[in-house]
Amino acid sequence: MTQIHPPARLLMGPGPIDADPRVLRAMAAPLVGQFDPFMTDTMTEAMGLWRTVWDTANEQTFLVDGTARAGIEAALVSLLEPGDRVLVPVFGRFGHLLAEICGRAGAEVHTIETEWGTVFDPGQVEDAVRRVRPRVVAVVHGDTSTTMAQPLAELGRIAHEHDALLYVDATATLGGNAFHTDEWGIDAATAGLQKCLGGPSGSAPVTLSPAAVAAIDRRKQVEAGLRTADDVAPRGAPIVSNYLDLAQIMEYWGPRRLNHHTEATSMLYAARECARLLTAEGVGTAVARHVRHGAAMLAGVRGLGLEVYGDVGHKMHNVVAVRIPDRVDGDAVRGALLEDFGIEIGTSFGPLHGVVWRIGTMGFNARRDAVLTTLAALEHELRRAGHPTEPGSGVSAALASYEANRDVGP
The missing domain is CATH 3.40.640.10 (Type I PLP-dependent aspartate aminotransferase-like (Major domain))
Structure with a gap:
């Protein structure tokens, strides 16, 4: 038995996330x-x-x-x-x-x-x-x-x-x-x-x-x-x-x-x-940070051509559900993200299991680099899985969202 040594992970699912x-x-x-x-x-x-x-x-x-x-x-x-x-x-x-x-x-x-x-x-x-x-x-x-x-x-x-x-x-x-x-x-x-x-x-x-x-x-x-x-x-x-x-x-x-x-x-x-x-950050400022990075992730997955699940007007700021494209093996893509990039995203429960991915931007991971890295990795794995998407489309859409919301939060 050796000292415990977990692998490096970027936890971008619905929780838990990487602790600060x-x-x-x-x-x-x-x-x-x-x-x-x-x-x-x-x-x-x-x-x-x-x-x-x-x-x-x-x-x-x-x-x-x-x-x-x-x-x-x-x-x-x-x-x-x-x-x-x-x-x-x-x-x-x-x-x-x-x-x-x-x-x-x-x-x-x-x-x-x-x-x-x-x-x-x-x-x-x-x-x-x-x-x-x-x-x-x-x-x-x-x-x-x-x-x-x-x-x-x-x-x-x-x-x-x-x-x-x-x-x-x-x-x-x-x-x-x-x-x-x-x-x-x-x-x-x-x-x-x-x-x-x-x-x-x-x-x-x-x-x-x-x-x-x-x-x-x-x-x-x-x-x-x-x-x-x-x-x-x-x-x-x-x-x-x-x-x-x-x-x-x-x-x-x-x-x-x-x-x-x-x-x-x-x-x-x-x-x-x-x-x-x-x-110390200010609770209102923390909420605004989640608004800004959540909006960027929402724009990014849409930029990848993915359909967002549910009533977006009542979506939490910190997690988005996207429908898994037809003819794409959702669990295989999640597994590849974890193996190739060390990034975890989630599936869902009950009637939504295997139907949507849930991608979080919360807590310590509600930040620009985590959002952009996740979108770039997801684009790569989607293309490998045969889902057509324009190169850089997810990251570009997220960057446009950041520019449009630059006064919303940190």
Whole structure:
């Protein structure tokens, strides 16, 4: 056995992406004890930085140790009790994931669906909320399976007018697309580091509104024997998970630092650095950077003669889905890109598997050289596969986009 030595890769798929070198350096910092003053100070600093990234004043803004899915599950099992009605608008693979997790929490799950490649009009969601009367509306912001981003600005109002909480999975969007937690009335939101935030998977930023905290606290009081389930009926079932119990995790991150688990120190360093870099750049500037480089990639794949999938007007800035040309073996092209150029792009799930490639421009890889290198390599492999394309067409189209959008972002 030799020391681990991964091959050099340019990760231009839907995530994970190459972590920013500054984040990797932060992860190499020495460990300290979990109640060392440096450790607890770093946790407090991370909470403040993530409030800026989430654009919120929520006191309960912290990290769940685990990948993005750990954050999703922690939020949903902590908010939902057996028998609660939940509404999940599904417009891709990860809406189905939310519905599955809600079902495992014992909720009565109601879904509405729209064709993949489209998103919901707020009126469709409001009609469903009136019909279902859910306790929670759970929605994905950006679903990487289709590359679509669901508009959120009206959903908080809709949920609150019907006495529901709004949960949002922002794994694929935070840091690369506008996200305004307080302004949009979002009660709970979770993410992961491995996409627009420029880090490795393994830490899930979470933010909770006072209303979400109150819902979780009622369950904590029952579990502690301070109140009975009848006192808080129908709110009162204990949270089924220990590790993902946000009531306990909030106590761990709070001023009393009540022991719950041993914080993943190196991932804490990574998450703090991801947030520090975003706040230093300016979250709005980071979003503009994703807009500019995403637009260049979109122009570039069109310049190669590839058809873009879905409603481009509702596409995330940081990933584009392109239809694999007829008579081109999509997996063979992806394999050749990896073998010949060390570049990874993605396929998709379910009905889109083998139908589209998903190409990302996010986080540390939302930059000019990564976009142009990927387009040049893809052109080469397309020509080898027999797809006619004019030499240099993808790169030329991207460069024209950069020139047209030179004032949009860095």
